[in-house]
Amino acid sequence: MLxxxxxxxxxxxxxxxxxxxxxxxxxxxxxxxSLGMLFGILPDFDFFYLIASSxxxxxHHELITHTPVFWxxxxxxxxxxxxxxxxxxxxxxxxxxxxxFTNILLNTFLISTLAHLVGDLFxxxxxxxxxxxxxxxxxxxxxxxxxxxSGFESHPIFALELGIVVGFLLWLLKxxxxxxxxxxxxxxxxxxxxxxxxxxxxxxxxxxxxITPQVTYRNGSPVFDKDYDGIFDLNDAxxxxxxxxxxxxxxxxxxxxxxxxxxxxQRLTVSDDSFISKVLYRYGAFDSYRAVEYAxxxxxxxxxxxxxxxxxxxxxxxxxxxxxxxxxxxxxxxKKNKMLRKLTLMTELEQGxxxxxxxxxxxxLNLGVTTSENQIVTVLGKEKLQAHPLSxxxxxxxxxxxxxxxxx
Numbered sequence: 001m002l003x004x005x006x007x008x009x010x011x012x013x014x015x016x017x018x019x020x021x022x023x024x025x026x027x028x029x030x031x032x033x034s035l036g037m038l039f040g041i042l043p044d045f046d047f048f049y050l051i052a053s054s055x056x057x058x059x060h061h062e063l064i065t066h067t068p069v070f071w072x073x074x075x076x077x078x079x080x081x082x083x084x085x086x087x088x089x090x091x092x093x094x095x096x097x098x099x100x101f102t103n104i105l106l107n108t109f110l111i112s113t114l115a116h117l118v119g120d121l122f123x124x125x126x127x128x129x130x131x132x133x134x135x136x137x138x139x140x141x142x143x144x145x146x147x148x149x150s151g152f153e154s155h156p157i158f159a160l161e162l163g164i165v166v167g168f169l170l171w172l173l174k175x176x177x178x179x180x181x182x183x184x185x186x187x188x189x190x191x192x193x194x195x196x197x198x199x200x201x202x203x204x205x206x207x208x209x210x211i212t213p214q215v216t217y218r219n220g221s222p223v224f225d226k227d228y229d230g231i232f233d234l235n236d237a238x239x240x241x242x243x244x245x246x247x248x249x250x251x252x253x254x255x256x257x258x259x260x261x262x263x264x265x266q267r268l269t270v271s272d273d274s275f276i277s278k279v280l281y282r283y284g285a286f287d288s289y290r291a292v293e294y295a296x297x298x299x300x301x302x303x304x305x306x307x308x309x310x311x312x313x314x315x316x317x318x319x320x321x322x323x324x325x326x327x328x329x330x331x332x333x334x335k336k337n338k339m340l341r342k343l344t345l346m347t348e349l350e351q352g353x354x355x356x357x358x359x360x361x362x363x364x365l366n367l368g369v370t371t372s373e374n375q376i377v378t379v380l381g382k383e384k385l386q387a388h389p390l391s392x393x394x395x396x397x398x399x400x401x402x403x404x405x406x407x408x
């Protein structure tokens with residue numbers, strides 16, 4: 001989860017402790033809600049530890065703060081500390097922190113922190129049974145993993161998170177304001193309809209764009225840094241630290257296999273700059289470059305970080321965030337490193353290689369990646385992603401096409 005840890009923790013705590021919380025005054029109830037929010041995000045405070053240490057941030061869910069035993073021990077320590085200190089409280093403190101109210105607060109602490117872990121368990125991997133085993137567990141991590149091309153907002157779980165946050169805000173509105181019931185009902189119905197529409201869109205696009213990449217697992221958890229250099233593999237231009245770019249090290253047979261798998265699924269594509277296409281692209285739809293990137297990434301060697309580094313170096317860019325056209329940078333990279341050779345219709349395609357289509361001005365018309373069946377996976381027009389023979393692609397571009405190049 002990303003945005004719903006706090007709200008979900010409050011709602012779960014309200015449900016579990018309903019009978020006790022209903023007896024509280026409004027100000028004490030507000031304290032419980034506020035602390036529920038705080039405790040619900042408390043396990044993520046380990047980010048401060050990661051920032052202060054040399055450990056990479058993607059180890060976040062592997063720390064002990066994301067194990068149930070840590071918060072169970074903390075709960076019993078707090079409970080023991082309260083019993084030891086209660087006799088030392090003055091009269092005012094005993095009134096504020098009465099055994100009944102303190103018990104609710106301590107239960108809120110345990111329920112909220114464990115609710116956080118349950119939220120993470122949906123798609124992330126945590127050591128649920130530590131210290132008996134550090135094996136990572138996830139409910140849907142292998143079924144609904146995140147796309148490599150879109151942010152978390154394109155994931156079905158994010159739609160669920162939005163529903164939780166909206167439901168929480170409506171609950172707050174009803175519980176702590178004097179808003180009229182008719183207004184709350186109208187707002188609830190409107191939010192419900194908007195949520196259902198967004199969820200339907202989210203699920204449709206996700207189902208039409210996502211394809212599970214090959215992921216390496218160790219102790220039940222995905223490996224984000226295979227060479228232990230502290231760089232997230234999707235951002236690492238040299239996985240393995242061999243001083244060679246990923247694009248050189250990738251195995252053509254694996255690339256071809258992944259390209260064929262992608263073509264067989266015929267994923268959703270975009271081919272223009274319309275508003276709808278931009279939205280679909282943001283949510284993970286494929287273009288020709290993404291077909292190439294997916295084949296390389298799923299074979300273990302992403303090429304986007306190579307192009308990112310190439311672009312920054314060539315343009316003297318000193319920034320972590322840059323925007324560039326990856327297809328054009330791929331062409332420039334291969335050209336500058338003399339990794340291209342011309343093709344004809346009689347040339348036999350080599351599997352797992354990048355193919356570029358240029359016009360007379362040597363501008364990139366399209367690109368693709370070859371399969372083991374002597375075909376090229378690319379996007380032609382508004383069709384779904386699929387594989388084509390070279391002759392079909394050259395026929396599609398007719399007089400526009402001047403040169404066809406293949407990666408050496």
